[in-house]
Amino acid sequence: MSAARTQHVLIVGWDGVRDDVLRSVRTPHLDALAAEGFLATVRVHDANPTISGPVWSTMATGVYRDRHGVHDNDFRRNAFDRHPDVLRRVRAARPGATTFAAGSWAPLVEEVSGGPLFHGGGYRPPIPAGVENTDDLDLIAAMDDAVTSRVARELLAHDHTAVFVYELLPDMVGHTEGVTDRYRAAIEGCDEQLGVLRAAIDARPMRGDEDWTVIVLTDHGHRDAGHHGGDSDEERLAWIAAAGPGIRPGAQPTVDHADVLPHVLSALGLPADDDLPGHPFSS
C-alpha cells in the first residue's frame, strides 16, 4: 500500500510577453514544460482589454472584468469578495492548506491601488532606501530575482498547496524601450527563473510522492514600439503553458485565462462553481 500522492500547483506569471517574441527567444525551461504538456497561444478574451489588471484578475478569479470589476490597473472597484482569487479558494476549500504569492508588481500582493489581488497579500521585495525611480529596469530585475529566490525557498521549506509567482521585467522593458534585445533578454531571464523554481520543486524531500501542476503564462503582448491596451494581434496574443496530471504531453488544447482557476481547482480535486466561464485545460 502506498499513500496517496499529494497534489500541488505552481502558477508562474511573466508580464507582457508577446506570443511571437516568446517563440523567437531561447527558453529551454519553458520548452521542457511544453514538451511535458503544452504551450498554447491565447487571444486575450474580448471581454477584457489588453491591460495587466483585468487579465491577471481573470487568471486569479476565473471571471472577466464585468464580474471581477477590475477595468484597468486601478483595483479599487474590485469584486474579489464575490469572486475570490484561486489561492483563497484553495485555502477555504481545504482547511489547513497553505498558499504563497509573490511578485514585483504591488497591487497583486500589497494594499496598493485597491489591491491586493491575492487575499491576504504576499511577498514583494522592499524598494531600497533612496531609490527615486521605481521604474528603473535594473531595480525591477533585482526585485524579480528576489521574488524568485524567495519563492524557491518557500517551495523547498514549506508544503504549500498552491503558489503564485510573478515576474515584472519584460513588461517594464517593453514600456521603456519596446520590443528590443533587452526585451528578449528579459524573457530569457524569466525562463532561467522558471528553471530555478522547477529545480526547487525537484529538490523537495517528498518529491517522489508529489504531483505538481505547473502553469506559466503571460497577460498580454506589446506593440513593437512598446505599450499595450489596444486590439492589435501584437497586444492581444498571449500564451499559456502547462504540464501536470490530466494534461497529456503533446496536447493542443484551446485555452483562455479564465481556464486557469478551474484547472487549478480540478488538479487539486476541489469543486468549481457551475457558472464560471472557463474549464480545466484537459477538457
Ligand SMILES: [Zn+2]
Ligand atoms: Zn501586463
